[in-house]
Amino acid sequence: MTDLERKVYRIIYNMSRFRKNPTMDDLKRKTGKSEEKIRAAVKSLLMKGELKWDKLSKKWII
Structure with missing residues (x-):
């Protein structure tokens, strides 16, 4: 797993467990990477x- 994959995985995991499914804007803001x-x-x-x-x-299964 690359660093970006690991970061995206952790963001999706944490947000889906405790709050909501992350949007593309959430992922762009938190990773600093392009769409x-x-x-x-x-x-x-x-x-x-x-x-x-x-x-x-309409949820991620981790």
């Missing part, structure tokens, strides 16, 4: 099976 890099990191995490998206409840 393209964040999307690539999330896609990589999904492909590795680290994250899953539940379409019915």
Whole structure:
């Protein structure tokens, strides 16, 4: 897992557990990275099976 993937994973984990699902603006603000890099990191995490998206409840499964 790269540093950006780890950072995005922790942000999604913490926000979804204690508050809400993070928006792209939340992720951009907290990581300081562009939308393209964040999307690539999330896609990589999904492909590795680290994250899953539940379409019915619209929440991340970690």
